[in-house]
Amino acid sequence: MTTTQETISAEIAALHEKAAAEREGALEPDPEPTRLDFAPYRSSLLRHPTKALQQADPESMERLAPVFGQQDVGPLESDLTIQHRGEPIGERTVVTGRVLDGAGRPVAGQLVEIWQANAAGRYIHQRDQHPAPLDPNFTGTGRCLTATDGTYRFTTIKPGPYPWLNHLNAWRPAHIHFSVFGTDFTQRLVTQMYFPGDPLFPFDPIYQAIPDPTARDRLIAGYDHNVTRPEVSTGYRWDIVLGGARATWLESEDAQ
Amino acid sequence: MTRERAATPGQTVGPFFGYALPYPGGELLVPKHHPNAVRLHGFVLDGDFEPVPDALLEIWQADADGRPVQRPGSLSRDGYTFTGWGRTGTDSVGHYSFTTLEPARADEAPPFIALTVFARGLMHRLFTRIYLPDSPSLSTDPFLQSVDADRRSTLIAARDDVASLRFDVHLQGTQETVFLSFSSAVVNLQQ
Numbered sequence: 066m067t068t069t070q071e072t073i074s075a076e077i078a079a080l081h082e083k084a085a086a087e088r089e090g091a092l093e094p095d096p097e098p099t100r101l102d103f104a105p106y107r108s109s110l111l112r113h114p115t116k117a118l119q120q121a122d123p124e125s126m127e128r129l130a131p132v133f134g135q136q137d138v139g140p141l142e143s144d145l146t147i148q149h150r151g152e153p154i155g156e157r158t159v160v161t162g163r164v165l166d167g168a169g170r171p172v173a174g175q176l177v178e179i180w181q182a183n184a185a186g187r188y189i190h191q192r193d194q195h196p197a198p199l200d201p202n203f204t205g206t207g208r209c210l211t212a213t214d215g216t217y218r219f220t221t222i223k224p225g226p227y228p229w230l231n232h233l234n235a236w237r238p239a240h241i242h243f244s245v246f247g248t249d250f251t252q253r254l255v256t257q258m259y260f261p262g263d264p265l266f267p268f269d270p271i272y273q274a275i276p277d278p279t280a281r282d283r284l285i286a287g288y289d290h291n292v293t294r295p296e297v298s299t300g301y302r303w304d305i306v307l308g309g310a311r312a313t314w315l316e317s318e319d320a321q
Numbered sequence: 322m323t324r325e326r327a328a329t330p331g332q333t334v335g336p337f338f339g340y341a342l343p344y345p346g347g348e349l350l351v352p353k354h355h356p357n358a359v360r361l362h363g364f365v366l367d368g369d370f371e372p373v374p375d376a377l378l379e380i381w382q383a384d385a386d387g388r389p390v391q392r393p394g395s396l397s398r399d400g401y402t403f404t405g406w407g408r409t410g411t412d413s414v415g416h417y418s419f420t421t422l423e424p425a426r427a428d429e430a431p432p433f434i435a436l437t438v439f440a441r442g443l444m445h446r447l448f449t450r451i452y453l454p455d456s457p458s459l460s461t462d463p464f465l466q467s468v469d470a471d472r473r474s475t476l477i478a479a480r481d482d483v484a485s486l487r488f489d490v491h492l493q494g495t496q497e498t499v500f501l502s503f504s505s506a507v508v509n510l511q512q
Contacts, residue, residue: 096504099330099445106333108442111368112492118502119468121450126389127435127503131381131406134393167325176396180341190337206341242335244342250381251503253437255446257332274444275330283329308328309503 068107068232070268076105077273084276096308098280105270107231127250133176133210143209145179145221153203155184155222157298160258160286163215164245164305171215172252172307178208178244179219186225186239195227220298226265238265238272243305251309258303259285331445336375338439339410343377346398348409350380350421357385360485361434361451361478362418365411367442368493372415376440376490379408380419380451387425387432423453423486431456431465433476438490438500447500451488452477468499475499 080103088094101113146153160179164172182188182205185197189204200222207219224239240257247253259272266272275281283306292300334342351358361380365373382405383389390405398404403422411417426432433450452459454477459465465473475498478486491498 094327096328097331097445097502099332101444101447103444106442106444109333109444110442111371112373112440112442113444114447114497114500115368115493116472116497116499119499121464121501121503123503124430124433126381126383129389129391131395131404132391132393133396137393137396165326167328169326178342180338182337188337188340190340192339193337204340242332242338242341244334250435250437251448253379253446253448254329254331255334255439256329257335271333271444274332280327280330283327284332305329306326 070232070234073105073232073235073270074268077270080105081273081276088277094280095277098275098277100274100276103270103274106274109274123249123251130175130246130249130252133174133246135210138176138208138210143207143217143219145203145205145207145219148204149202151202153183153200153222155200155203155225157220158223159218159220159292159294159298159300160241160303161216161218161292161300162286162303162305164211164217164247164307165215166247166252166307171211171213172247173211173213173215175211175246175248176208177211177217178206179221179241180206181221181241182224182227184222184225186227197225197227223260223299226263231270236265236268238263238269245305245307247307247309249309252307253309254305254307256305257284260301261285261288333441333444334377334439336441338377339375343408343410344396348407348417348419349398350405350407350419351403352400353420355420355422357422358420358484359423360418361421361488362416362485363487363489364415365417365438365440365490366415366492366494370494372411373440373492374411374413374415376411376415376417376438376443377408378411378417378439378490379406379437380421380434381406381437382421382434383424383426383432385422385425429458431458431462436488436490438492440492443492447492448503449490449498449500450476451486453486454478454480472497472499
């Protein structure tokens with residue numbers, strides 16, 4: 066029998082309650098609030114480590130990150146609406162923000178990649194069998210380099226929610242996948258950006274795999290009317306803060 | 322110094338990254354005909370030893386002289402510039418393969434290739450290190466000594482032959498790979 070939403074929601078609630086109790090007793094917030102072991106997301110069952118992560122001090126090479134330049138990324142790659150002959154269908158929107166380190170300093174000249182479903186909630190990926198229409202004018206991938214102040218900016222189409230097979234009537238809230246590099250290897254981040262007020266949030270075991278609600282909220286962009294352009298597109302703002310070992314180095318810098 | 326900001330949490334790479342993140346030449350840190358080219362390959366496996374066909378791997382390493390590299394060009398390789406970084410997905414049987422150089426190390430510590438693993442079903446990226454076999458300092462390295470003796474071998478590649486290294490990633494199970502956390506690392510920047 067297929068698992069129901071009620072079962073998944075009850076599992077999520079139980080895990081959140083347990084995590085809330087752990088947070089009560091903790092001295093500091095968890096630097097990695099995403100749970101690798103989160104059974105409501107069924108695909109994680111056999112794919113999460115069961116042993117504690119090994120503490121490591123980064124070696125010199127891990128305190129650097131790969132460098133990307135103009136030869137790697139073209140200036141038009143940040144506009145997902147001009148990759149084909151015609152205009153894609155859906156709500157044209159600008160998503161922008163800054164990539165920052167744990168001290169609020171901009172991460173400049175670094176690679177940001179995004180991918181997403183189209184307005185109907187369909188990925189161009191062959192394995193996506195959701196019978197919603199593909200859009201011949203929308204691929205759904207983009208990349209850019211951050212500016213000197215850490216700003217990234219994409220013009221795209223607001224993605225639709227889509228069904229998946231985790232449990233009966235499972236739907237993902239609309240999201241854009243982000244892949245971000247920092248100034249050192251340990252800051253590497255792949256995550257998902259969500260849109261404010263999505264009614265699917267409470268039902269989604271991927272979004273809910275972050276039990277701390279304040280940490281979870283950091284994945285939701287804000288609508289920004291100053292980013293919205295008259296008669297062209299709506300606008301959202303979302304800043305990305307990279308963690309990794311860098312955050313702790315700063316503390317030792319501060320102490321000196 | 323500004324107040325520390327809370328980091329943006331990670332989320333799974335999901336099942337549909339295949340048309341977005343892998344790119345032609347991503348796995349070729351050097352061309353296959355490079356005289357010192359070595360194949361680094363293996364399988365990504367789940368807790369039931371089943372292959373993971375939808376994983377994404379990235380490597381980051383020093384060059385053949387042990388120097389960290391800070392050169393652009395990884396996404397559009399010119400065939401000459403060693404950028405130290407590569408990316409590839411696993412295939413339908415969970416296999417991956419990079420073509421690269423074996424990093425040397427100028428100081429005493431044993432050389433390694435840093436590896437980041439992403440996959441559908443994996444909520445957040447995992448870091449590990451691929452140490453090269455037959456480095457004399459493997460047995461004295463303080464980090465490797467800090468790892469349980471019976472799990473240490475999961476961090477060390479096996480040599481298939483002179484130009485091929487094998488490194489399997491076990492996300493879970495009796496042979497689970499040692500994955501790393503850098504989050505409470507203490508680094509003295511003044512050193």
